[in-house]
Amino acid sequence: MKNAREKRPNGPGRLVPADEIGPVPETFRRPLICEFCDSVVGPVRGYKNVPNLFRLLKGTLHQPGCALNPTEFIRGIAHGSHGLAHVTDRGILRLELPEQIDAMPPFPPPDDETGPDGPVRKRDTTTVRPYLPPAITSAAKIARFLQMHGFDPDTVDRFRVKPHGRPPIAWSRFCYGPAHPSYTALYQRLRTGKTSAHPIALQGTVQRITRDKNGRPHARLAVNVPAGDERFHILLRSNFDSLIKPLAAGTHVLAVGDWSIFDGGFTPQLRLFAEHHWQVAYWTTDDGTGQLTEPSSPPPTTARQRVIVQTEARKRRTERQRPAAPASPTTPPPVPPEQLAPAESTSAPAAASPREEPAAIETRASRVDPAAQPSPAAEPMPEAPPQPTAPAIPPMPPAPPIPLQPAAPPGRGRGLRRWFGRRR
Numbered sequence: 205m206k207n208a209r210e211k212r213p214n215g216p217g218r219l220v221p222a223d224e225i226g227p228v229p230e231t232f233r234r235p236l237i238c239e240f241c242d243s244v245v246g247p248v249r250g251y252k253n254v255p256n257l258f259r260l261l262k263g264t265l266h267q268p269g270c271a272l273n274p275t276e277f278i279r280g281i282a283h284g285s286h287g288l289a290h291v292t293d294r295g296i297l298r299l300e301l302p303e304q305i306d307a308m309p310p311f312p313p314p315d316d317e318t319g320p321d322g323p324v325r326k327r328d329t330t331t332v333r334p335y336l337p338p339a340i341t342s343a344a345k346i347a348r349f350l351q352m353h354g355f356d357p358d359t360v361d362r363f364r365v366k367p368h369g370r371p372p373i374a375w376s377r378f379c380y381g382p383a384h385p386s387y388t389a390l391y392q393r394l395r396t397g398k399t400s401a402h403p404i405a406l407q408g409t410v411q412r413i414t415r416d417k418n419g420r421p422h423a424r425l426a427v428n429v430p431a432g433d434e435r436f437h438i439l440l441r442s443n444f445d446s447l448i449k450p451l452a453a454g455t456h457v458l459a460v461g462d463w464s465i466f467d468g469g470f471t472p473q474l475r476l477f478a479e480h481h482w483q484v485a486y487w488t489t490d491d492g493t494g495q496l497t498e499p500s501s502p503p504p505t506t507a508r509q510r511v512i513v514q515t516e517a518r519k520r521r522t523e524r525q526r527p528a529a530p531a532s533p534t535t536p537p538p539v540p541p542e543q544l545a546p547a548e549s550t551s552a553p554a555a556a557s558p559r560e561e562p563a564a565i566e567t568r569a570s571r572v573d574p575a576a577q578p579s580p581a582a583e584p585m586p587e588a589p590p591q592p593t594a595p596a597i598p599p600m601p602p603a604p605p606i607p608l609q610p611a612a613p614p615g616r617g618r619g620l621r622r623w624f625g626r627r628r
Contacts, residue, residue: 205258205272206354207494208236208245219494222354225249225256239495241267255383257354274362277349286338298364298372299342305403305460306337306482336482336501340460344485344499347379347407347458352496355383367402379405379458387438388431391474394465395431405460406476408438412453421448425457428471436465439475440484443513447478447502451486456496458485481505 210217210233219239220232225247236245236258243266250256260266266273278297282289286309289299336344346363353359365378380390390404408425415421426438440459442448451457459476461483466473478484481504487497 205238205245205356206352207239208247208258209239211235211237211242211244220258222247222256222258225258238266238270238272240272241270243267243270255354257356259356272349272352274359278362281342281345285342288338289342296362296364297346298366299339299346300366301339301368301402303368305339306480307339308335308337334481334501334503336485336499340482340485341499343379343405343460344458344487346375347381347405347485348456348487348496348499350375350381351407351456355381365402370401378402379407381407382409382426387426387429387474390463391429391431391436391465391472394463394474403460404463405458406438406463407456407458410451410453410455410457413448413451421445423448423451423455423457425459429474434472436472436474439473440478441475442478443517444479444505444509446505446509447481447484450500450502451484455486455488458499459483460485479505 206222208220208222210220218232220236224231226249236247237243238245238258238260243264244261245258245264246261248257248259268276270276275295278291278295281297281299282291285299288302289297291297350356350360350363360375363375364372365375366372367378376386380386387406390406406425411424411427413421413423420441420443422439422441424437424439428435429438440448440451440457459478461476461478463474463476466475476483481502485499485501487499489496
C-alpha cells in the first residue's frame with residue numbers, strides 16, 4: 205500500500221505516506237493501520253526495484269468493504285467487465301483483450317440509472333462518462349488499484365492479460381508502470397525492433413505540459429529515464445488538443461496504443477500519438493482526502509476536428525512533395541556611370557596624335573574592339589534592367605592638321621655612280 209494511518213484510541217490518525225519510511229527512528233507512530241480499514245499494516249523499506257510500501261501483517265486481511273481488498277476488487281472487476289474478465293481458481297484475474305479493443309457495447313439501455321457525471325450501469329457492465337470500451341475501463345481501474353497498493357509485486361502478480369488469440373501474459377508485459385525498470389524494459393524492447401501483437405499500455409504521472417514548435421501541447425510522463433548508456437523521455441502527444449487539455453502536472457494517466465521511439469531530438473523519446481479519446485484514461489489525487497479519484501477520459505473528438513487535422517496533414521504532405529523551384533538566371537550587375545564614358549569613346553576612332561605617322565593612324569582606325577562585335581553564335585542574354593542615363597560628354601576639339609614633311613633628298617650613290625656624280 206502507498207499510504208497508511210496512525211492508529212489512535214479515538215479513531216484513525218494522521219495519514220502516513222510511504223515516502224516517510226526510512227532509517228530508524230521513523231517519523232510516524234505505531235501501530236499503523238490501512239487507510240480504508242482497521243487492518244494492521246507494517247512498513248517495508250524499498251530495495252532494488254521495489255519502492256517503499258506498507259503491507260498487511262502476516263495472517264491479516266483487509267476488512268470486507270475495504271477499497272484495498274484484492275478479493276473484493278477482483279470480484280467487482282470480473283462482474284463489471286462485460287464478460288471480458290474472469291477469476292481463476294487461484295484468485296487471479298484474467299482480462300481478455302478483444303480483437304477490436306475499442307469495441308463498445310450498446311448503451312445506455314432504457315433501464316439504466318444515469319446521472320450527468322455519475323457511473324452508467326448495464327447489467328454486468330460499469331463504465332464512466334464519456335463512455336470507454338470495457339477493456340480500457342477495466343485496465344484503468346486495475347492500474348489505479350495497483351497504484352493504491354504502491355505497485356506491490358505480490359498484488360501485481362494477481363492480474364493477467366490474455367491478448368486476442370494468444371496465451372495469457374503477465375500484467376507487467378501489457379501495462380508498463382513507473383516501477384523501475386518497467387519503462388526501460390519497454391524502451392529496450394522497442395529499440396531492438398520487437399513488435400507487439402496487442403496494444404501496449406503505459407501508466408505514469410504527468411510531470412509537466414509543454415508545447416512543440418507548432419504550439420500543440422503534449423504531456424511529459426517521465427524525463428531522463430536511464431537505459432544503459434543513454435536516457436530518454438516519455439511523451440504523450442496528439443494532433444487533437446482536446447485529448448491533452450484535461451491533463452495537468454500531477455495527473456495520473458493510463459495511455460494505450462502503439463508506442464514508438466523518436467530519435468529526431470537531442471534526447472530519444474518514447475512517445476504515443478493518441479488519435480481517440482479512449483486511448484487516454486486519467487485520474488487525480490484529491491487534495492483534501494489524499495485518495496485517488498475515479499478514472500475518466502477526455503471528450504471524444506468531433507467530425508470538425510478530424511477534418512481540420514486531415515487538411516493540415518494533407519497540406520504538410522503536399523509541401524514536402526512539391527519540387528524545388530528552378531534557380532532564376534543571374535542578371536549582370538549594373539555598370540557604374542563612370543565606366544560608361546570609356547565604352548562610348550571606343551565606338552569611333554580616336555583622334556590621331558600630331559606625332560603619329562599616317563600609316564599608324566590608319567592601322568589604329570581599322571582596329572575594332574572584339575568585345576564590341578556581336579557574335580552570331582552567342583545565345584541571347586536576358587534584358588538588363590534600365591541603367592541610369594550617363595551625363596553628356598562634350599565633343600572633343602578637332603585635331604590640328606598634320607603638316608606634310610618635305611620629300612627626303614635621294615641618297616648618295618655608291619661605287620661608280622658616286623664617282624660619275626662628282627664628275628657632273
